[in-house]
Amino acid sequence: MKKFGLLLVGLIALFVLLANVGPLISLAICLAILYFGFKQFMKSNSTGAKVAWGALCVIVLIVAVSHIPAILGLVAAYVLYLVYKKWNDSASTENDPFSNFEREWKDLNKNE
Known part of the structure; x- marks a missing residue:
């Protein structure tokens, strides 16, 4: 069970992640442009260049904020990771040949 x-949780998370692939890619592109713009803003010496790079950064930040569904995609990817981790964790403890040996060894030591 x-x-x-x-x-079931893994399938739902997978469908949510697949539905949000577009916003995730777009958010990644926006964040890369924002990072590049901020670096250029910090490097520039003239006021005009700082205003131009600052305006570009603000515009890209507004565009990046509009990709809120990408956050749902990130949460779904994390849930999918947790499901994968739990699935492998439960499989490894059930099929571990040494877990039965250790349990039997403890029972034998209790009886002595």
Whole structure:
């Protein structure tokens, strides 16, 4: 039953992530442009260049903020990672041949 729940949550997270691939790519591009613009703003010496780079940064920041659905995509990617991690964690403890040995060894030591 636990595997079914993980599968269901994983599928929902996958569909949400796939639905938000476009905004995620667009947000990444906007953040790269914003980073480049900020670096150029800090390097420039003239007032006109600083105003131009600052205006570009503000415009790109406004565009980046409009990609709010990308945050849902990031949350879905994180949930998908957690589901993957839990899925492998439960599989490794169930199929570990040494876990039964350790449990039996503890039981034998209790009886002595």
